[in-house]
Each structure stands twice: as C-alpha cells, then as structure tokens.
Amino acid sequence: MVKKGAGRTANRGVSDAAVRERSALSVSVHSHAKGESVASAVFVCIILGEGELRPARILLVEDNMPQTPPFKGQLNTGGYNNNLYETKEEGYPGLYYHDNNLVSGSLEALIRHLVPTVDYYPDRTYIFTFLLSSRLFIHPYELMSKVCHLCMEQQRLSDPPADKLRLRKITPKILQLLTEWTExxxxxxxxxxxxxxxxxxxxxxxxxxxxxxxxxxxMSQGLIRRLTVLSQYEEALVKVNATAAERLTTLKAKPQAAIQRDLLSICNDPFTVAQQLTHIELERLSYIGPEEFVQAFVHKDPLDNDKSCFSDRKKASNLEAYVDWFNRLSYLVATEICLPVKKKHRARVIEFFIDVARECFNIGNFNSLMAIISGMNMSPVSRLKKTWSKIKTAKFDILEHQMDPSSNFYNYRTALRGATQRSITANSSREKIVIPFFSLLIKDIYFLNEGCANRLQNGQINFQKFWELAKQVSEFMTWKQVECPFEKDRKILQYLLTAPVFTEDALYLASYESEGPENNMEKDRWKSLRSTLLSRV
Known part of the structure; x- marks a missing residue:
C-alpha cells in the first residue's frame, strides 16, 4: 500500500532508472520509429526484467501443436544428453535418437527426413519443428528447392511399369506436406x-x-488468400500509424485545439475498454508468424559460407508491430493521466485505468494489463504525489503483485498457467482467451536460443533444442488462433490506436505543470523542457 503523499516510487515493476541501466543490453527486437527510443527502452527493461539476468524458467505445454497431435515423448529439459544412438531407420543415416526421440542430425539428413516416401510420412510435430528451426541454417527458398528435388527424385525411383502406382501413393503425401507448409x-x-x-x-x-x-x-487459393489478408493488414497498419502521426503533429501545432476529448469522454466503462484492448491484442497476435520468433534472434550459422545468408530474410515485422503496440498503450496511459489540469480529474483517470487493468486480468489479457501498469509506473506519473494521495490503491497493489518481476515473474506465470488451463477446458469463447505478457515470452525464447548451441561439437544440428523451441512457439500458436468474442466499438478502437501520445519529455513537462518540481534538479529540467518544447509551439 502506498501512503498518502508518497507517490508511486516504491515496489515499482518497471522503473525509468532500470530502463536506462539496461538500455545497453537490448536484444534485437525493438521499435525503429523516429522519436521512439524511449519506448524501445521500456521494452528492453521489460524483456530483461529486474534483478539478475538468467535463463527464464520455461513453461512447456505438450498440447496443441499447430495441426499436429501431442508430442510423443517428453524431452529432458535439463540439457543435451550425450547418450545417443544412431538411427536404425533405413534410408536416414546421420540421424541420432535417444529414447526414441530425435536429438541431432546433419542438415541433409534432417531434410531427407522431412520428405515423404511411398511408405513414410514424417511425424507432423517434426514437420512443424524442422520448418520452424531450419531457417537458422538454410533459406526457406533453398529448403523448398531441395524438397522439390527430393520429391521429384522419389517419383522417378521405380521402374516404368510401376510408375503410376508409385505416383498415386506418393503424390497425396507430398501434397499434404506442402499444405502443412503453406498453412x-x-x-x-x-x-x-x-x-x-x-x-x-x-x-x-x-x-x-x-x-x-x-x-x-x-491449396494454392488458400495460400494466396492468406498472403492477401496479410498485405491488407500491413496496409491498414500503415494508415493507422499515419493517422496517429498526423494527430500528434496537430497536437504539437495547436495543443489546446487538439485536446478536445480523452478516453473517459468516449467510454467510461472499464470492461468495455478492456474488451476493445483485447480486440487489438488478438488481431495483432494473429498476424505474427511462428518463424518470426526464430528470425528475431537469428545469428549467422558458423558453417555457412554465404556472407549474405541472412541479408534477405523476412524481418520480424509483425512481431515488432506488436511490441510497438505495447509501447504505445503504455505511453497512452501516461498521457491520459498527465494531461488533465485538475488533480481530481487526474485521480479519476488513474482509478479508471486501474479498473481497466483489472478487467484485462479477468479476461486473460496479460499484455494490456502489463502495458497499463508500465504506463502508470512511468516517472512522470509516479511523481504526482498529490494526485496519488487521492486514490485508494489497494486494487492497483494487487495487480502489481500479480505482475511482480521477482522470482522470474513467478506470480504472473502461475496466473498464466491458470488461464491456460481455463482455456483448455473452456465452455465459452470468452474463457479461451489467453494473451501472454509478450515481452516475457520473447525473453524466454531468447534465453532458450542463447542458452543452447544450435550445433553440437561434432557439427550435428542440436535438434533437442528445437523440440523445446517448437513447444514454446506452438503454445503461442494456440493462443493466437482464438477469435475475439466481444463486439467491436469502432470509436473506442480508433481512439486507442490513433490518439496522440506524448514523448517522455512532453510527459515530464505536463507532470511538472500539474504538480511543480520538488528539488533543484527537477526545477532545472522543468525550465529546460519549457524552453525547448514550448518554443516549438
């Protein structure tokens, strides 16, 4: 509980100081937009968390591999086991198994293991895992070329009299493989x-x-349809971002004219706002491809002689857009709180966002929950001691406790497991919603990727690592396929996506204008901000 007049400086999940201290440790996923370096830093802090940096405790879920049955075997998560046995499968030399689990192999052997034969079709969990991880070693187009060559080779193996029978057996399997890849x-x-x-x-x-x-x-029509929908989504994102930038320009040019509405004037029902946030979250999640988790942290394969190996790889653009949304929501919350001139109004906005955050938690929307908490914990907001003294913070303290970064976000991970279990046994579409704290999910995958080598000392690909990676990504694939059951409110969605948000400097200036500086350092900063920001108006 925060005492009156104490502000929000204690027990903060994400502090600005922590952001600055960890900015040098940024991983490769961040916002590139001009003027958003602060937002990127917030994301870095959230990814790395508080306290020591160590590999995250991985939550492994066996169920619901995309388009696949559950994994046949449970892998040892303690690391690579050296007690390996070479495969006895005829036609697949170079693959190594332990307890009937594929644990390593050469790239060529793994590619051959992907291609169907007359008497063989690869396990669907293997298809997903290999297609996900293979891009660390070979371009997808190169893999496709090799697969096509091997498929055609399969069609030519038998004598002419048996060709038709063989083709009729192998063709449906090849078509099924291509269908799984394109879907x-x-x-x-x-x-x-x-x-x-x-x-x-x-x-x-x-x-x-x-x-x-x-x-x-x-199959071809389905692929074209998916790619068309993706292009339309990307075009819509460009328009939304352009509208937001235009409104910010208007705000800078005519501050008083631009500020005619706030979120509370559009909707004062926390549950409705939480529902609309969930719409945005699920839409943006749905467009993130599983391969983006691999490509976000890709490193050059030491055995690859092609210096431009990763130069033309698809960037993790949809993943980055989702991170940008988290940053935007955090800054929108801070902007909405710092804008009102009257202390009573600011307190009402804070209480409203606390209620929105609580509804997000109940829905299972942990990403919006954490973005709201992050926005309320920004220094320009937390320093408003007179405002916070008017608020009963018990509900907010409970939410902060749930998202406490200590013990590797133990409380959050427990809540996430509960939401996941609820989703599995759901009787309604609302109970199926699980939206993870996305930056922590990326952190887990990042440390899994960094903590285990892609290749073993003998040059074999460490496939045991990629089973674990696939388990993590497959859980995300299940979550992102849930359709939002709530009715859309276009006016609220438009505001959440395009309302102007302040930069960190603008937030500090608004904060100082609302509640004056308390020491010489703040006074100097206030004077500097007034000089630089107000002179531009």
Missing part, C-alpha cells in the same frame, strides 16, 4: 523463389491424375 508458414511464400518452386512442384503433382487438380488448386 503454418504462409509468409515464407512471399518470396518469389518459393512460389516458383511451389508452382513447379504442384504442376507436376496435378499432372499425375485429374483427381489431384482440385486439392492443388485449393
């Missing part, structure tokens, strides 16, 4: 080289028998 990793096919290889192989499959023309066409 789970559609963004790979934005590369024209991928599309050329796909077209070449599907034309060959369709020529085998008339019966395959329809499924080939359905």
């Amino acid at each position: 789970t990793f559609p963004y790979d096919f934005r590369d024209e080289r991928m599309m050329r290889s796909l077209k070449e192989l599907t034309l060959r499959l369709a020529s085998v028998d008339e019966v395959y023309k329809k499924p080939v066409g359905q």
Whole structure:
C-alpha cells in the first residue's frame, strides 16, 4: 500500500532508472520509429526484467501443436544428453535418437527426413519443428528447392511399369506436406523463389491424375488468400500509424485545439475498454508468424559460407508491430493521466485505468494489463504525489503483485498457467482467451536460443533444442488462433490506436505543470523542457 503523499516510487515493476541501466543490453527486437527510443527502452527493461539476468524458467505445454497431435515423448529439459544412438531407420543415416526421440542430425539428413516416401510420412510435430528451426541454417527458398528435388527424385525411383502406382501413393503425401507448409508458414511464400518452386512442384503433382487438380488448386487459393489478408493488414497498419502521426503533429501545432476529448469522454466503462484492448491484442497476435520468433534472434550459422545468408530474410515485422503496440498503450496511459489540469480529474483517470487493468486480468489479457501498469509506473506519473494521495490503491497493489518481476515473474506465470488451463477446458469463447505478457515470452525464447548451441561439437544440428523451441512457439500458436468474442466499438478502437501520445519529455513537462518540481534538479529540467518544447509551439 502506498501512503498518502508518497507517490508511486516504491515496489515499482518497471522503473525509468532500470530502463536506462539496461538500455545497453537490448536484444534485437525493438521499435525503429523516429522519436521512439524511449519506448524501445521500456521494452528492453521489460524483456530483461529486474534483478539478475538468467535463463527464464520455461513453461512447456505438450498440447496443441499447430495441426499436429501431442508430442510423443517428453524431452529432458535439463540439457543435451550425450547418450545417443544412431538411427536404425533405413534410408536416414546421420540421424541420432535417444529414447526414441530425435536429438541431432546433419542438415541433409534432417531434410531427407522431412520428405515423404511411398511408405513414410514424417511425424507432423517434426514437420512443424524442422520448418520452424531450419531457417537458422538454410533459406526457406533453398529448403523448398531441395524438397522439390527430393520429391521429384522419389517419383522417378521405380521402374516404368510401376510408375503410376508409385505416383498415386506418393503424390497425396507430398501434397499434404506442402499444405502443412503453406498453412503454418504462409509468409515464407512471399518470396518469389518459393512460389516458383511451389508452382513447379504442384504442376507436376496435378499432372499425375485429374483427381489431384482440385486439392492443388485449393491449396494454392488458400495460400494466396492468406498472403492477401496479410498485405491488407500491413496496409491498414500503415494508415493507422499515419493517422496517429498526423494527430500528434496537430497536437504539437495547436495543443489546446487538439485536446478536445480523452478516453473517459468516449467510454467510461472499464470492461468495455478492456474488451476493445483485447480486440487489438488478438488481431495483432494473429498476424505474427511462428518463424518470426526464430528470425528475431537469428545469428549467422558458423558453417555457412554465404556472407549474405541472412541479408534477405523476412524481418520480424509483425512481431515488432506488436511490441510497438505495447509501447504505445503504455505511453497512452501516461498521457491520459498527465494531461488533465485538475488533480481530481487526474485521480479519476488513474482509478479508471486501474479498473481497466483489472478487467484485462479477468479476461486473460496479460499484455494490456502489463502495458497499463508500465504506463502508470512511468516517472512522470509516479511523481504526482498529490494526485496519488487521492486514490485508494489497494486494487492497483494487487495487480502489481500479480505482475511482480521477482522470482522470474513467478506470480504472473502461475496466473498464466491458470488461464491456460481455463482455456483448455473452456465452455465459452470468452474463457479461451489467453494473451501472454509478450515481452516475457520473447525473453524466454531468447534465453532458450542463447542458452543452447544450435550445433553440437561434432557439427550435428542440436535438434533437442528445437523440440523445446517448437513447444514454446506452438503454445503461442494456440493462443493466437482464438477469435475475439466481444463486439467491436469502432470509436473506442480508433481512439486507442490513433490518439496522440506524448514523448517522455512532453510527459515530464505536463507532470511538472500539474504538480511543480520538488528539488533543484527537477526545477532545472522543468525550465529546460519549457524552453525547448514550448518554443516549438
């Protein structure tokens, strides 16, 4: 509990000091937009958390691999086990197993293991895991080229009299593999080289028998539809960001004219706002491809001689857009609190956002919850002691406790497990919602990636690591497929996405104007900010 007049300086989950102290430790996912360096720093702090940096405790969930049955075996998470046995499977030399689990292999052997034969179809969990992790070692278009070559090789293995029978057995399996690839990793096919290889192989499959023309066409149409929807989403994001930038420009030019409304004047129901935040979260989650988690932290493979190996890889743009949304929401919360001139109004805004955060927690929207807490814990907000003295903070203290970063976010991880279990046994679409604290999810994947080598000392690919990576990403895939059950409110959504937000300097100036500086350092900063910011108006 915060005592009256004490502000919000104690027990803060994310402090500005921590942001500055950890800014040098940034991982590769951050906002690149001009003027958003502060937002990027907030994201870095959240990713790295408070206290010592160590590999995150990984939550492994066996259920719901995308389009796959549960994993057949539970891998030892304690690290790589050296007690390996070479596979006895004929035709797959170079693959190593332990307790019937594939743990390592050469790249060529792993690629061959992906390709169906007349008598073999790869386990679907293997397909997802290999397609997810292979991009660390080979371009997707190069992998597709090799797969196409091996598939065509399979079609030519038998004597002419047996060709038709063999083709009828192998063609549905090859088509199924391509279908799984295009459905789970559609963004790979934005590369024209991928599309050329796909077209070449599907034309060959369709020529085998008339019966395959329809499924080939359905697969191609489904892929085109997914890529079209993605392009439309990206265009919509550009428009939304342009509108937000335009409104910010208007705010700078005519501050008083621009500030005619705030969120409370549009909607004063915390539950409705929490529902609209959930709409935004689920929409942006749904467009993040599983491969973006790998590409966000990709390093050059030491055995790859191609110096430009990663130069043309798809950037993790949808993942970055989602991080940008978190930063925007945090700054929007701080802006809404610092803008009102009257202390009573500021207190009412804080209480409103506390209620919104609580509703987000109840829904299972942990990302918006943490963004709101982060915004309320920014220094320009936390220093408003007179404002905080008017607020009963018991509800906020409970929420902060739930998102406390100590013990590697133990309280949050416990709540997340509860929400995940509720989702599994859900009787309604509302109970299925699980929106993780996204920056912590990235942190977990980052430390998993950094904590284990991609290759073993003998040069073999450490596939045990990639089973664990796939388990983490597959859980996310389940969460992102949930459709939001709440009715959309266009006016609220438009405000949340495009309302002007202050920079850190503008927030400090508004804070000082509301409650004056308390020491010489704050006075000097106030004078400096008034000189620089107000002179631009």
